[in-house]
Amino acid sequence: MTSHEPRTHAGRRVDGLLDADIALLTALHNQVLTEAGQGQLAALMADLRNATTRALCDGDQDAPRRIVDALDVSEAARLAQALTVHFHLTNLAEERHRSRGQSGGRSSDAPVTDDVWPDVAALGPQVASRLDRLVVHPVFTAHPTEARRRAVASALNRIAVQLERYDDARNGPHEQAFARRRMLEEINILHRTSPLRSTPPQPTDEVRTLMTVFDQTLFRAVPRLYRAVERALGGGEPGWQAPVVPAFARFGTWVGGDRDGNPFVTAEVTRQTMAIHADHVLRALAEGTERVARTLTMSDENTPASPALRNSLAVDAVTAPQVFAEIAASSPGESHRHKLLFVAARLVATRRASLDLAYRDPGELLADLRLVQTSLRLAGDVRGAHGELQHLIWQAETFGFHLAEIEVRQHSAVHAAAIEELLSQLDGAVTDGSRLTLLDDLAVHGWPDHVRPITESTREVLDTLRVMALMQERWGRRCCGRYVVSFTQHAEHLVTVRALARLAVGDRPLRLDVVPLFETGRDLNGATAVLEEWLQLESTQSWLGQRDRNVEVMVGYSDSAKDVGPASATLTLYDTQTDLVAWAKRHEVRLTIFHGRGGSLGRGGGPVHRAILAQPPGSVADRFKVTEQGEVIFARYADVALAQAHLERLTSAVLLADTDPVNSANPSALRYADVAAQVEKTSRQTYLDLVHTPGFADVVAESSPLEELGQLRLGSRPARRSGATEGRDLSDFRAIPWVFAWAQIRANVPGWYGLGSGLDAVGDMDLLRAAYREWPLFASLIDIAEMSLAKANRQLAESFLALGGRPDITAAVLAEFDLTRRTVLATLDQDELLQHKPQLRTRIALRSPDIDALSHLQLRALRLLRDRGAETETGSDPHTKEQWGRVLLLTVNGAAAGLQNTG
Structure with missing residues (x-):
């Protein structure tokens, strides 16, 4: 162990633990580079990082460009890939940090769950009476925002396992040395793996990628979620009574079902998707059932089977005599175990489509599981009835034989x-x-x-x-x-x-x-x-x-923000939901509003818990359905602890929504109706003035890697609606690549543009500050803009936009940036962005120097590819242009990893 590899110890601050993990992984990465004969690359990364850090602190603004401009195309490609690996390792350390905080309670970032559950529990019987109608329904989508290849994700998972082993205080020096060697091996693989896909993923590839979330995380996280709710609401010790918490989680997916603009998703693809789902869930249920069965070793002498269970076993004995005989012979006198092992055999048969033994539907499976549970309870074994067996029942109720609803x-x-x-x-x-x-x-x-x-x-x-x-x-x-x-x-x-x-x-x-x-x-x-x-x-x-008069209505955040701007879209969505609630009440309809939120700040992204509590009164009503997509899926569901924490945030917020304490804040929308109207009107017009400027769409395409996104092969759906190369229109761009491109050029326009003019038009800062304090939706709008501005870099954005050759458009964007930053800070009564959000500020500061380094590389590649006068660099050699094109794609991939919520 070198001095660059600090060990972690119990009792240290979690921030210190995070620093130690990053230092260790960085040292191992540098060692891999040195062993590959690229030691100078580590030094170059350090030099460029230091230059961008000084530039951030008002140092030499041109130093990063001088370093980048001195690189040849091969050096630029190696540097882009090395920085991308660094980002992946940093993300891994941070995910581990968040998971450690959720599971160990030592995080300085206090989990939302710790703060919210007491508020939920304080509502007492009011919450318990609503559990039967509670629905929390995430829907996973396959929009092209996750730039990470599955091979890269797999390597990172293996590194994470070894990092956990290395830091486990129970392991001695030999285990630690083993883990260190394995991390070096996996980082070496990561370093030598192309981050770019050679072929676009097919829809079924996207389906199989999503399956890892269910296989590795959600199948285990869901019972833990239900136990957490059970524990939070009190009413007795969990496991010692019949659970009061129903299986309220539902999971949906558009992967393999969304054919809007994707000609590759066909009826056959949807059928194959369901077959893949069924295969995964039936295997998980069979393995889980067998695992629980092996633990039910109680004998019939002290835990006798109920008459109903005995009758069921008699039927099993004639249904599949050989299978039943083998089970009975392996564990004589253990009827509850016999039944569950037979259930496992039937699940295997269902997966293999062996119709003689297969279950016809999940209802038959649940009947068998409840039969065993009831028999155990009648025999006095309450813990056996409501322990791991209850987890299995919850899993069957939640996932059925379909896993996620397509x-x-x-x-x-x-x-x-x-x-x-x-x-x-x-x-x-x-x-x-x-x-x-x-x-x-x-x-x-x-x-x-x-x-x-x-x-x-x-x-x-x-x-x-x-x-x-x-x-x-x-x-x-x-x-x-x-x-x-x-x-x-x-x-x-x-x-x-x-x-x-x-x-x-x-x-x-x-x-x-x-x-x-x-x-x-x-x-x-x-x-x-x-x-x-x-x-x-x-x-x-x-x-x-x-x-039963249940109606679902979906509202879209992506195209509404692209259509009218972020502030206007947010306020319009609020008004629309208010109208929908009134419509449903008039017609005695039970309404579920499905929120098409993206991961990016320009597509409704941000803290979901706070967003739920900011919804109009009556719009949640114990049901919340929302899309989860791209890199956000893996950030929120990377492991069991993170997935459980995220689902707890959703659940607690849904239970708090529409309660008196929350509704007492939301009527502030009426008190600040004039503020909302002024902000909406002015921000919309300001945004429309920009995007309807003749040639604006061409400027976006020329100054960003928007045109090249299709070459990244991020998803099976085409990134563009048309193939126009000039005279483009805003409608040519899909909302997701549109936001992705603005994040790449460090402007984040879809997250804030127009808001500054809207706030400025109100003209009363005391009124705006009061609205921020008292109206949750307005506070959420300001906070998202603050975060979006903090992730932007004005100087780099100016350099990117200059590539479009329209100084008037560049000046308009920068002027609104300055106005929005000034008015947001004034509304927050702050001197700096994220002044009162230290954890988020630290996360952004941690990545900024490296993201800026990639941005400078991306700028150089774009200049060479866009500037037809740059013959001295690219010449007329198509191979050289192709090489710089690859550098561009590498920087896009790396910046996506660093920025994280890009789409």
Whole structure:
């Protein structure tokens, strides 16, 4: 062990533990570089880091550029990759730090769970009475923001295991030496692994990547979550009584189901996705059941089986005589164990599709598990009944045989084209006035026999609906029943899906919940009008009766912020949710609002717990559904402790929302309505003035790596809507790559632009400060802007924007940056950004020098690739241009790892 490798010890500050982990991993990385004959690279990283640090402290601003400009293309590529490895190692140390804080309670970053559960518990019976209707529903998506390859993630997981081993005080010098050697080996692998994908991932690759979250984390974290809630709410010692906490968590996924703009997601892909889900969950349930069974060694003499269990075992003995005989012979006189081992065998058969022994549905499995639980309880073994066996029951209730509910998403325009093709085959003209009524009639009563799909795209839409029905038949109705309609603008967009489903499956059973997605500012404002018209339809009323008047409505953060700016979008979303709550109350509808939040600050990112508590009164009502995506998935679900803590944050916030203490703060929206109106109006106009400036979209494309994102092969969905190379329009850019690009050029425009003008227009700083103190939504808006500004770098942003060749646009962005920074600081009554958020400030400061170093490298690559006069560097040699193109992609990949919430 060298002097560069400080050991950690119990009792040290967690910040010290984090510093020690980073120092150790950095020293090992430097050793790997030296052993590879690249010792000078470690020195170069240190020199550049020191230069960027001095630049941050008002030192020589040009020093980083001089260092970078002296590099040839090979050196630049090696430096970019080394910095990327450094970021991954830093993230690993920080994830471990957060996990250590959650599980050990030693973190100086006090977990939200520690602060919130006492507030929840203080509500007493009021909370307990709401548990039966509680739903916490994260939905994972495959948007292209996770730049990390699966090979890189796997190497980091192996390093994390060895770092834990190295720091375990119970291990002696030999174990520590072993762990150190293994870390060197894995860091060497990481150093030699290309961070760039050679081919784009296919949709099923994205599905398999997501499975690691369930396999390694969520399957174990969910029972721990339920125990944490049980413990927080009191009412007796957990495990010594029947649990009062139901399986309230639900998990959804768009991975393998979201075909909006992704031609590679087909009906067959969705079917394969469900098969992958079922394989993983059935294997986990079988292994868990066998594990619990091996522990139930109580004998029939002191823990006799109930009559019902004995009868069930008798049936098992004739159902599969050989299997049962082997089980009974291995553990005679242990009936509870026999039953669970037989359950495990049936789960294996279900996974293998051995129909004679397979379960037909999760209900049959749960009946068997509860049979064993009841028998143990009747025999007096309460702990055996409500211990690990209860965990198994919770897992079966939560995950079923489908693991996560696959949600289908498609653009309303695709359905419109399909329905146009089909309606053209009907006798008589279809007028605009009769169209909605006709579609409703087709959805309820069916289509004429002669109507058939003509084009492949229409066949694909119908096949998707058929596959949904088939999957429900095989894996249960929960497995895939939601159909999200992007860019919903009319009631017709919703009933069209029902009409198409009726043609696709006829009278066959299909649970189809059509979910409208309102995304743009205009669509959000018109949401309740669309729902009013939709609610009057016969097909809607029939469906509502089947679903106990449960309605789900999705609101989008990505396109609304891109459409009208971050401040206007935030305030518009609040107003829309308020209107939706009133609409649901008028029509006695039980509403679930599905929040399409991204990980980035420009897409609704930020602390989810605080965001939930800032929602309008009545909009949560014990149900919260939200998207989780990109690098945010792995940041929040990297290990069991982190996943449990995040789910506890969600759960505690949902239980606190709509309670008197929280609702007493939210009516401040009425008191500050004039402030909100002024900020919304001015910020929107300021944002629109910028993005509608002629040539603005071209400036963004030229000054950022937006055009090159497709070459990173981040996801299976294309990054651009069009292939225009000039005269681009804002609509050409998808919301996620749009935000990703702004983060790369260190401007973070989608997180703050327009807010400064909006605050300045109010003109009363005392009023703004009061709004910040008293109105949670306004406070959240200001805090997110503060964080976004803190992650920006004004000087680098100016240099990037200069590549666009439009000084007027650069000046507009920088002027609004300065105004927003000034007004946000004044509203917060602070001298510096993040002055009262030391942990976040430390996290950003930890990465800033290295991110700035990558940004300087990225700037140089972009200058060479964009500046057609730079012949001295790139010449006309296409190979040299290709090499600098690779350097650019390496910097994008590395900056994504450093910035983290980029999309």
